[in-house]
Amino acid sequence: MFQIRAKLPRDSKLSVKVYDHDLIGANDLIGSTTVDIEDRYLSWRRASCGVSQRYIKTRSSKDRWRDNLKPVDLLKRMCLLKGWIAPQFRRDSHGLKVVVGGETFHLEKKKGPMQLTDGTAESSPAKPASERNQLALQVLHEYGVTPEHIETRTLYNDDCPGIPQVSCKNSLRNWKP
Numbered sequence: 001m002f003q004i005r006a007k008l009p010r011d012s013k014l015s016v017k018v019y020d021h022d023l024i025g026a027n028d029l030i031g032s033t034t035v036d037i038e039d040r041y042l043s044w045r046r047a048s049c050g051v052s053q054r055y056i057k058t059r060s061s062k063d064r065w066r067d068n069l070k071p072v073d074l075l076k077r078m079c080l081l082k083g084w085i086a087p088q089f090r091r092d093s094h095g096l097k098v099v100v101g102g103e104t105f106h107l108e109k110k111k112g113p114m115q116l117t118d119g120t121a122e123s124s125p126a127k128p129a130s131e132r133n134q135l136a137l138q139v140l141h142e143y144g145v146t147p148e149h150i151e152t153r154t155l156y157n158d159d160c161p162g163i164p165q166v167s168c169k170n171s172l173r174n175w176k177p
Contacts, residue, residue: 012038018155018166031155031165053141055133071136075100078140087139089132096131100139107135 004014017032055065069077075087079100088099096107154164 006037008038012036016153016155016168016170018168029157031157033153033155033168035153052137055130055137057130071133071140074145075136075139078143078145087136089135096135098132098135098139100143105135105139105142107131108138 006014014035014037015032016035018030019027020030021027052065052067055071057065067074072087075098079086082101084101090097090099094106098105151170153168153170155166155168156163157165
C-alpha cells in the first residue's frame with residue numbers, strides 16, 4: 001500500500017508507471033496510466049472511496065467500515081450536493097423510515113448467511129444510531145453510489161500505441177485531512 005499526500009486542485013492527477021527491473025539492460029517502461037483524483041473526490045457518487053455493502057463498526061472484522069464518514073453523514077452530503085433537503089428519519093408502524101429527495105425508504109431487515117432463520121436464536125436489537133446508518137447505506141446503494149471495489153486499469157506504452165501491455169489492480173481512497 002502506498003500513501004501519497006496531495007493538495008487539490010494542484011495535484012489533481014495520479015500517474016502510475018510500471019517498469020521492469022531486470023539485470024540486463026536498462027529498466028524499461030512497461031506501461032503507464034493517469035487517474036484523475038479531483039474528479040473522483042468531487043463526485044457525489046463517492047468514487048473517492050467506494051461504499052461498503054454493510055456497516056460494521058467492529059475493528060476486528062475484515063469487513064469493517066473503512067470510510068471516515070458514517071453512512072448517515074454520506075447521505076447528508078449526497079443530499080447537499082444534489083440540492084435536496086437533509087434526510088428526515090422517522091419511526092412508524094413499519095419501523096424506521098427516511099425521506100430523501102421526495103422518496104420514502106424503509107429499513108429492510110435482511111438475514112445474513114450466518115444467522116439462524118428458524119427463530120431459535122435472536123440477535124440483540126440494533127441501536128437506533130446503527131439502524132439509521134444501515135438505512136442510510138441502503139439508500140446510498142439505491143441511488144447508485146460507487147460500491148467498494150478494486151479497479152482494473154490497462155497500462156499502455158507509447159512505443160506500442162493502442163496495444164495493452166499489462167493490467168494494474170488498485171483501490172484508490174481519497175481522504176480529507
